Amino acid sequence: MLVSVKVGIPRALFYYYLFPLWKAFFEYLGAQVVVSPPTNKEILNMGVRESVDEACLPVKIYYGHVMYIKDKVDLLFLPRLVSIEKKAYICPKFMGLPDMIRSNLTGLPPVINVDVNAVKGQRAYKKAFFEMGSHFSSSFRKINRAWNEAFKLQSRFEELLVSGYFPLEAIGILESGHKGEKDKHDAAHEIAVLGHGYTIYDNFLSLNTIKHLKEMGAKINTVENLPLNIIERTAAKLPKRMFWTMGKRILGAALYYLERSQIDGIVYVTVFGCGPDSMIADLTERYARRRGMPFILITLDEHSGEAGVITRLEAFMDMLAWSGKNENHFSSHGKLVDIC
Amino acid sequence: MKITFPHMGNLWISAKALLEGLNLEVVVPPPCTKKTLSLGVLHAPEFICLPLKINLGNYIEAAEKGADTIIIAGGRGPCRFGYYCRLEKEIMDDLGYNYEMIVLEPPEKSFFEVIQDIRAIAKCSMLQIMNAVRTAWLKCCVVDEIERKVQMIRARESCPGLADGIYKEALKDIDSAQRGKEIISIKRRAFEALNEVPVDPKREIVRIALVGEIYTILEPFANQNIEKHLGKLGAEVKRSLYLSSWVNDHLLGGVLPLESTKEACRLAAPYLNYFVGGHGRETVGSAVKFSREGFDGIIQIAPLTCGPEIVAEAILPEIYLSEGVPVMTIYMDEQTGEAGLITRLEAFVDMTRRIKFSEKDSDLLILRG
Ligand code: SF4
Ligand code: SF4
Numbered sequence: 028m029l030v031s032v033k034v035g036i037p038r039a040l041f042y043y044y045l046f047p048l049w050k051a052f053f054e055y056l057g058a059q060v061v062v063s064p065p066t067n068k069e070i071l072n073m074g075v076r077e078s079v080d081e082a083c084l085p086v087k088i089y090y091g092h093v094m095y096i097k098d099k100v101d102l103l104f105l106p107r108l109v110s111i112e113k114k115a116y117i118c119p120k121f122m123g124l125p126d127m128i129r130s131n132l133t134g135l136p137p138v139i140n141v142d143v144n145a146v147k148g149q150r151a152y153k154k155a156f157f158e159m160g161s162h163f164s165s166s167f168r169k170i171n172r173a174w175n176e177a178f179k180l181q182s183r184f185e186e187l188l189v190s191g192y193f194p195l196e197a198i199g200i201l202e203s204g205h206k207g208e209k210d211k212h213d214a215a216h217e218i219a220v221l222g223h224g225y226t227i228y229d230n231f232l233s234l235n236t237i238k239h240l241k242e243m244g245a246k247i248n249t250v251e252n253l254p255l256n257i258i259e260r261t262a263a264k265l266p267k268r269m270f271w272t273m274g275k276r277i278l279g280a281a282l283y284y285l286e287r288s289q290i291d292g293i294v295y296v297t298v299f300g301c302g303p304d305s306m307i308a309d310l311t312e313r314y315a316r317r318r319g320m321p322f323i324l325i326t327l328d329e330h331s332g333e334a335g336v337i338t339r340l341e342a343f344m345d346m347l348a349w350s351g352k353n354e355n356h357f358s359s360h361g362k363l364v365d366i367c
Numbered sequence: 368m369k370i371t372f373p374h375m376g377n378l379w380i381s382a383k384a385l386l387e388g389l390n391l392e393v394v395v396p397p398p399c400t401k402k403t404l405s406l407g408v409l410h411a412p413e414f415i416c417l418p419l420k421i422n423l424g425n426y427i428e429a430a431e432k433g434a435d436t437i438i439i440a441g442g443r444g445p446c447r448f449g450y451y452c453r454l455e456k457e458i459m460d461d462l463g464y465n466y467e468m469i470v471l472e473p474p475e476k477s478f479f480e481v482i483q484d485i486r487a488i489a490k491c492s493m494l495q496i497m498n499a500v501r502t503a504w505l506k507c508c509v510v511d512e513i514e515r516k517v518q519m520i521r522a523r524e525s526c527p528g529l530a531d532g533i534y535k536e537a538l539k540d541i542d543s544a545q546r547g548k549e550i551i552s553i554k555r556r557a558f559e560a561l562n563e564v565p566v567d568p569k570r571e572i573v574r575i576a577l578v579g580e581i582y583t584i585l586e587p588f589a590n591q592n593i594e595k596h597l598g599k600l601g602a603e604v605k606r607s608l609y610l611s612s613w614v615n616d617h618l619l620g621g622v623l624p625l626e627s628t629k630e631a632c633r634l635a636a637p638y639l640n641y642f643v644g645g646h647g648r649e650t651v652g653s654a655v656k657f658s659r660e661g662f663d664g665i666i667q668i669a670p671l672t673c674g675p676e677i678v679a680e681a682i683l684p685e686i687y688l689s690e691g692v693p694v695m696t697i698y699m700d701e702q703t704g705e706a707g708l709i710t711r712l713e714a715f716v717d718m719t720r721r722i723k724f725s726e727k728d729s730d731l732l733i734l735r736g
Contacts, residue, residue, distance in 0.1 A: 079681045081672070081698065107641060116445035119644040123678030130685040142641065204505045265452040270444030282581035300414065302447050303676040306454050313457055326414075 031059045032163070033041055035100030035137070037092030038063045040085055040121070041108055041225040043194045047201055048181035049104065052156065055173035056163035061100050063092040066231035070095050075329050077131055084298040084328055086120055086127075086224045086298050088232060093128055093135075102162065104135050109144035111152065115272040188251040193237070194228050214246030216347050219284045220313060221250060222296035223304070226327070234333040236296055236325065236340070243344045248290065250280040257283060274307040281311045285318045291347050292321035294340070299328040321347060368467075368488065369394050369409060373422040373435035377514075378610060380542050381518030386438075388499020389482070389489045394434035396425035399588035403428055408701050410458055417589055417670035417700055418582040419451055430464055431619035441472035446675050473617075476529055484656075504614070506541055507553070507555045511611045513537050516561050518605065521598025521705040523566035532594065533560045570601050573664065573719045576657035578607040578650045580669040580676050583699050585610060590668050591705045591714070593697075597666075600716040607631065607653035608646070631656055638682050649676030651682055658690035664719035666712075671700040695721055 034053050036042060042062075050060045066088055074091025082090075097103060107125045110116050120127075125140050143155040153174065160170030180201065187197035200206050218240055220227055221279055223224070227233050227249065237247055250258070255276075262269060262279030269275035284290045293315050297304040308324055315322040323343045325336060372382050372392045379395050397403070398647045402422030410427075411420045426437060442449025452470045459466045469484075482496055491499075513534060520530040537557040544550045575597055584590045584606055594604050608628070615625045631652030632642070639651040654665050667683060669676030683694045695715050697708065 079677060081677045081680065109641065114443070116644075117446050119647065119674035120678060122445060122641050123639060123643040123647065123675075123681070126641070127678060130638065130682045266456075267441075267450065270449055301671040302416070302672060305412050305414040305416070305672065306447060306450055309415070310454065310457065313461060317648040 031057055032102055033061050033100040034058045035061050035063070035096040035103045037089055037096060038090045039089040039229070041117075041126075041226045041227045043183070045192075046186040046198060048177045050177075052160070052173050052177035052179040053104075053163070054171065056160055057177050058163055060104075061096065063096040066229050068089070070073060071231070071329060079131075081300060082127075083120065083300045085229075085233060086124065088229070089124070089331065090128065090132070093132060097135055098133070098244050098290070100136055103138045105138040105140050106155070106159075107140065107142045107144075109142060110141065110146040110272070112145055112272055113148055114146060114268070115270050115275060116146065117272055120302075124247070147314075166174075185251075185255075188252050191252055193249065194224065194248075194251065206302060210235060210238065211346075215244040215288055216246070216250060216291040216344065218245040219248045219280070219293045220291050220296065222308075223273050223277075223279060223301070224249075224251065226298055227296045232298075232327065233296055234327065234336045236294070236336060239337055239340055240294065243340060245344065248288075249283065250276050253280050253283060261286070269307075271303045271307070274303045277307050278310060281314060285314060285320055292323070292343065294325065294343065296325045296327070299326055321350065346349075368392065368436050370436045370438055370469075371426065371429035372438045373397055373418075373425045374399055374586065374588075375418075375582055376587065376610060377507075377510045377538065378509060378585070380538065381503040381610070381614075382438075383542070384506050385499050387484070388502055389496060389579060390491045391489050394429050394432045396429040396434075397432070399425065399586070404588075404701055410462060412454075414672055415454075416447060416673050418586075419447075419455065420453065420701065422455060422587070426455070426459060426464070426466065427462075430466070433622065436467040436469060438469040441470040443473070444644065446673075448645065459553075460508060478493045495716040502547065502590065504611075505547055505550055506544075507611045507614060508549055508607065510538065510541060511609045513554060513557050514606075514609070515605075516558060518594065518598070518679050519603055520561050520564050520566070521595065522572050522601050522603040523570055525565045527548050527599050529564045530561060530598075533557055533564070541641055571720055571724055573602050573716060573723055574605065574662045575602040575664045575666060575716070575719065576605050576653070576662045577609065577644070577666050577668060578653040578657070579667045579679075580650075580673050581613065581668055583668045584608050585613075589670070589699055591665075591699070591703060591708050593668065593708065596709055596712050597716065600712060601720075602664075605657070607649060607657075621641070628652075638686055639679070643675045643678045644675035645673060645675030647679045650676060650679040654679075654683055654686050654692075654694060655690060658692040663723050664715060665694045666715065667694065667696045669696070669698055671698040673698075692720070 036049060053060050066097065070091035071088060073094040074087040077094060078087045078090045081219060105125050105128060108117055108121045139159055141150060141155045141158045145152040145283065156174050157170055164170055184197050185202060187200055188194065206328060220240065227236065230238065240247055258276050258279035261283045262275045265278060269278055293311065295308045295311055297308050312322050323339065325339065369392045370382045370386055374396055381393055383393050396413045399421055404421055407420035407424035411423055439452050441452050444542060452468055456468050486496060498728065517534045522532055537553055538554045541550060543705045544553060577584055585608065597604050612625050612627060615623045616628055628649045631649045633652065634655040635648045635652035639648055655666055667680060680696045683696065687694045697711065
């Protein structure tokens with residue numbers, strides 16, 4: 028029997044957005060997918076050691092995951108995610124990441140290094156997958172079927188997110204085949220937790236922000252819980268088109284939550300030195316303030332401690348409870364036009 | 368309408384010539400000072416890159432002089448600059464300034480289309496526009512030429528500061544000059560004066576290349592006068608970017624046969640194989656280019672948290688390993704102190720000088736047996 032090729036996927040960055048797509052694609056083509064474990068101290072330390080000081084925490088953690096997995100696989104999946112949709116990028120660091128990794132880390136296995144750039148149109152996205160598929164199969168039809176299958180799974184993943192699950196839960200459901208108990212407690216407050224997915228859903232990185240907020244009695248809503256078309260429609264109202272995919276989605280979600288839903292406050296989780304967030308978080312805060320919506324910014328780096336974050340979140344939740352009693356933290360509900 | 372724009376090195380001279388040539392009233396923001404920066408820091412997001420902080424300071428100070436309209440370039444990413452115009456507008460609005468913004472968006476609007484737009488407001492003839500463009504461009508080129516000469520003299524002059532004095536005078540004269548002939552004769556005079564500056568022939572000169580993010584490269588206030596300090600240390604400086612080549616590449620579509628960043632982009636491979644926004648790829652490519660041109664050291668400067676330059680920084684050590692020229696990275700932000708900077712520059716220049724002149728030393732050692 029053929030021994031299948033082991034493809035390594037670092038559990039970091041776009042793992043939280045596209046893992047089901049990647050996994051299904053590679054598996055359909057006969058590869059065995061190996062994922063690094065959830066971020067831990069060892070992975071963080073390796074990442075911090077190997078990367079430049081100025082890199083942001085998620086990139087450092089990505090380095091750590093690559094270090095962890097590189098000797099355990101035949102092929103390392105190291106795509107250059109320039110853009111996943113028309114007219115929008117992800118972040119300059121994503122565009123240089125494969126070169127940074129290659130330049131800074133030694134002893135890498137052979138890599139699948141495809142450039143994914145859909146800035147000029149979605150077709151390039153599919154093309155990138157065909158290039159990836161050619162590592163495993165020479166049959167166009169087989170790759171095409173793998174792409175279709177993978178896409179189906181990714182759609183199911185995104186449906187789960189919209190129905191209220193977070194990425195790790197949704198990945199678990201797809202893998203085990205059955206939905207677990209959704210925790211249904213009475214929430215005192217509804218909170219929007221905004222930020223880049225790989226920041227807020229990596230529990231080690233985010234110092235369990237979501238878990239703590241839940242324990243403090245909050246119901247959490249994230250960008251991923253909103254249907255994309257709604258987000259896009261709201262984001263289209265921005266005075267200038269936002270050219271970062273995640274930034275656009277965060278602003279779209281923020282505006283949506285500000286305009287109509289029963290959100291009591293916004294928690295924005297970011298990391299030191301994040302270029303896009305330095306603008307997106309600031310704009311979100313401005314829009315929130317113009318609407319009288321409570322807002323808190325949590326900025327993390329490798330030295331942040333969980334206790335400090337808990338204290339700040341508690342203070343925020345107390346403030347909500349207090350202002351909730353007075354029921355006047357909402358100024359008039361105007362149109363979006365008034366906000367931005 | 369009173370138009371202003373953010374400072375970036377000597378850009379103001381050409382920008383002013385252009386806009387005034389179009390019959391517009393121009394308010395040049397006061398030169399950047401510590402106060403400019405602290406105004407910006409006060410109102411800007413904490414982790415935004417340095418240029419935006421200084422821009423804000425410029426706008427606030429220009430408003431005090433009556434400016435009501437800002438002209439600035441736009442962009443479509445991936446680096447933050449493309450959203451500067453919008454965020455700056457939001458911040459100025461929240462502060463209660465009623466600024467209009469004219470945003471030059473590439474490529475939906477070309478430089479010439481914008482001029483057309485401005486013409487609609489400014490009401491001037493095509494001939495006036497041509498003259499304005501020509502004068503602005505001439506000023507830009509002449510300023511760059513003089514600056515390059517100054518970079519040579521600074522490293523060699525026996526009495527530090529003379530070259531800069533001449534340079535400063537020349538800039539002032541160029542700013543007030545109206546006609547091409549005048550500008551050319553200012554240049555001639557400046558060159559004559561610079562050639563008269565007494566130099567110390569015994570100095571061991573090293574050649575240092577400055578690469579990095581455009582704003583920190585071009586704006587002495589943002590880079591703590593790094594070029595002057597290097598000059599004093601006996602280092603002749605060349606930059607990866609001069610205003611004229613940037614204007615040619617970005618506003619004129621590279622029509623003129625000037626030194627272009629295209630070559631730098633080509634040389635970035637195989638180290639960095641993709642553009643990464645800002646000038647990240649140019650930084651990597653220029654480091655390769657200057658290494659091969661025999662420079663003795665390369666200094667990368669960039670605002671702290673600048674994404675494109677962080678990518679470049681991560682890759683520069685590999686270039687050092689394969690090309691053999693020492694590289695140093697310096698990040699600038701509101702905390703950067705001039706004293707600390709000078710210490711780092713001294714150490715770096717000393718090292719490059721030792722490497723450059725130690726070959727002779729080792730020869731001597733061999734001769735002495
Ligand atoms: S978006 Fe921010 S966190 Fe993500 S890679 Fe870029 S700088 Fe890092
Ligand atoms: S190049 Fe760097 S400093 Fe300049 S705007 Fe972009 S991110 Fe900011």
